[in-house]
Amino acid sequence: MKLGNITKYTCFRRLSNVVTFFAVCITVLYIDRMYTDDRKDCQKVFQVEETLKKEIQVSSVQDEFAQAKLNLKELPKQQLHPFSVKEMTDALPIPYEYLLGTPPTKKRYLSIGISSVKRKMQDYLMGTIHSIFGLSSAAEREEMLLVIYLANTDPAVNKQAVNEIAGLYRSHVDAGSLIVICSSMEAYPPLSGLKRNFQDSEDRVRYRSKQNVDFAFLVNFCAPLSEYYLMLEDDVVCAENFLTAIKNSLVNRDSSWTTITYSKLGYIGKLYHAEDLPKLARFLLMFYDEMPGDWLLEHFHQSKAQPEIIRIKPSLFQHIGTFSSFESIEKKSKDDEFSELAINSESLPPASCFTNLEVHEQYDPVNVCQGGSLYFWGKSVEAGKSFTILFKASVDIKKITIATGASEYPGDILYSGYVQFGRMRDEVLNSCKMFNNVGPFQNGRFELSPVDGSLGARVDCIRIQVTAPQKEWLIIKYVRI
Structure with missing residues (x-):
C-alpha cells in the first residue's frame, strides 16, 4: 500500500472511532433519561397510591367515629356511667358465700375479723372464739360482731370447720354475733410465678401473697358492719372485758388516727375505723405480692400520715399458737406486756x-x-x-x-x-x-x-x-x- 493511502486510512479509522464514541455516549444518555423519566413516573404513581390510601383510612376513621357518635346517641341514658370518686372508696364487689349466720340489720360498735386456715399440727380457732365470747360480758357481746373468714382452698375443710363452730357456738350465731364466710379461689389474683422478693422461697411467696388477699377480702366484707374494726389472728386469747378497755382507750382521743394496736405482735389487735377498710383492702390487693402483710400494714398507716403506730399498754391479746399455718413451722412468740385483766375489778368481800x-x-x-x-x-x-x-x-x-x-x-x-x-x-x-x-x-x-x-x-x-x-x-x- 502506498504511503498516501495509509495516511488516509489511518485518518478514517480515527474519525470512525470518534463518531462511534459519540454515538455510544448519546445512546447511554438517552437510555438513562428514559429510565429516569420512568422512575419519576413510578414515584408519582407510588405517591398517588399512598395519598389515596391515607385518604381512604381517614375516611374510614371518620365514618367509624360518626357511626360511634350515632350509636352513643342511640344508647339509653341509664347505660351512660360517668366516673365517680365515691366508687373508689366503696367496698369492692368481691363474691362471698355465707357459711354460717347472716349480717345483723344494725351496725355494731366493733366488728372482729379473723382469717383462718386449718393447721396440720394443732388448731386453735375454737379456743380463740371461746376466749372472745367467754371473756366478754353480755352487754359487750351485744356491741360486737365476730366474722370468721375461712381461707382453706378445700371446701371440705371449710365445711368441717363450719360444723364444729355451729356445734359449739350456735347461740352466738342465733344472736347475730357470729358470721362465717368464704370466697371462691377464682376471685383471687395469680398466686404462682410471683416475684421472689427478700430471697423467699416460691412456697413462702405464695403463702404470704395469699394471706394478704385473705385479709383484703375479710376487711372489705367488714367495712359496712360496724364503727370500728379489730384484726385478730386465729390463735389468740383475750383479756377480760377487752371491748370495754378499747372503748376506754378511745375516750378523748383525736379521731384522726389510722391504726391503734393493742398487742405488739404481727396482725394481732390492730384497730381501724371501718370507713378506712375499703382503702385498706385495695392497698393490700395492690401490693399483695410485694411483701408480708404486717409490713404492708405499717406502710398503710404511714401513707395516711400517721408516722408511728399508736400502742396501748398493757396488751389485750396474747398469742398462744405453737405451730404456724405455713408448713407447720414451730414458733413461740409471746407478748410479755399482756394482762388478762384489762380493767380494774373489785375484790371479793372477806x-x-x-x-x-x-x-x-x-x-x-x-x-x-x-x-x-x-x-x-x-x-x-x-x-x-x-x-x-x-x-x-x-x-x-x-x-x-x-x-x-x-x-x-x-x-x-x-x-x-x-x-x-x-x-x-x-x-x-x-x-x-x-x-x-x-x-x-x-x-x-x-x-x-x-x-x-x-x-x-x-x-x-x-x-x-x-x-x-x-x-x-x-x-x-x-x-x-
Missing part, C-alpha cells in the same frame, strides 16, 4: 374458800378469795364435786360474774355445772345449810345481772357445783360480785 376437788400444786382455793393474778386449779373433775365461798358476813349480791379457764389453758373450764346461793352458814362444815340454784354455766362462764332482790339478799355462801365428769382440769380464775 371470805374463805373451800373445795373437795384435788388441788394442783400451789393453785389453792385461797387464790380466788384473795384476788390477784393467781387462780384455783383443780383436777379429777367429777359430778358432785364443788367449790364453796363462805363469807365472813352476809352480802347483798346485785351482780355476779364467774370466769373459768385461763389464757394459757383455755380448755380448763367448767363444761357442766351451776351456781348456788347459800344461807345459814355452818362454820363446822365450812359451808351453808340451805342452797338455792341460781343458774348454769355457759361455755365456762356464769354471769347474772341484775340479781333478783329476794334471791341475792343476805347471801352467806356461793357454791360452784360440778354436774358432769370431764377429762380437762378446772381453773376458777375469779368470782366478782
Whole structure:
C-alpha cells in the first residue's frame, strides 16, 4: 500500500472511532433519561397510591367515629356511667358465700375479723372464739360482731370447720354475733410465678401473697358492719372485758388516727375505723405480692400520715399458737406486756374458800378469795364435786360474774355445772345449810345481772357445783360480785 493511502486510512479509522464514541455516549444518555423519566413516573404513581390510601383510612376513621357518635346517641341514658370518686372508696364487689349466720340489720360498735386456715399440727380457732365470747360480758357481746373468714382452698375443710363452730357456738350465731364466710379461689389474683422478693422461697411467696388477699377480702366484707374494726389472728386469747378497755382507750382521743394496736405482735389487735377498710383492702390487693402483710400494714398507716403506730399498754391479746399455718413451722412468740385483766375489778368481800376437788400444786382455793393474778386449779373433775365461798358476813349480791379457764389453758373450764346461793352458814362444815340454784354455766362462764332482790339478799355462801365428769382440769380464775 502506498504511503498516501495509509495516511488516509489511518485518518478514517480515527474519525470512525470518534463518531462511534459519540454515538455510544448519546445512546447511554438517552437510555438513562428514559429510565429516569420512568422512575419519576413510578414515584408519582407510588405517591398517588399512598395519598389515596391515607385518604381512604381517614375516611374510614371518620365514618367509624360518626357511626360511634350515632350509636352513643342511640344508647339509653341509664347505660351512660360517668366516673365517680365515691366508687373508689366503696367496698369492692368481691363474691362471698355465707357459711354460717347472716349480717345483723344494725351496725355494731366493733366488728372482729379473723382469717383462718386449718393447721396440720394443732388448731386453735375454737379456743380463740371461746376466749372472745367467754371473756366478754353480755352487754359487750351485744356491741360486737365476730366474722370468721375461712381461707382453706378445700371446701371440705371449710365445711368441717363450719360444723364444729355451729356445734359449739350456735347461740352466738342465733344472736347475730357470729358470721362465717368464704370466697371462691377464682376471685383471687395469680398466686404462682410471683416475684421472689427478700430471697423467699416460691412456697413462702405464695403463702404470704395469699394471706394478704385473705385479709383484703375479710376487711372489705367488714367495712359496712360496724364503727370500728379489730384484726385478730386465729390463735389468740383475750383479756377480760377487752371491748370495754378499747372503748376506754378511745375516750378523748383525736379521731384522726389510722391504726391503734393493742398487742405488739404481727396482725394481732390492730384497730381501724371501718370507713378506712375499703382503702385498706385495695392497698393490700395492690401490693399483695410485694411483701408480708404486717409490713404492708405499717406502710398503710404511714401513707395516711400517721408516722408511728399508736400502742396501748398493757396488751389485750396474747398469742398462744405453737405451730404456724405455713408448713407447720414451730414458733413461740409471746407478748410479755399482756394482762388478762384489762380493767380494774373489785375484790371479793372477806371470805374463805373451800373445795373437795384435788388441788394442783400451789393453785389453792385461797387464790380466788384473795384476788390477784393467781387462780384455783383443780383436777379429777367429777359430778358432785364443788367449790364453796363462805363469807365472813352476809352480802347483798346485785351482780355476779364467774370466769373459768385461763389464757394459757383455755380448755380448763367448767363444761357442766351451776351456781348456788347459800344461807345459814355452818362454820363446822365450812359451808351453808340451805342452797338455792341460781343458774348454769355457759361455755365456762356464769354471769347474772341484775340479781333478783329476794334471791341475792343476805347471801352467806356461793357454791360452784360440778354436774358432769370431764377429762380437762378446772381453773376458777375469779368470782366478782
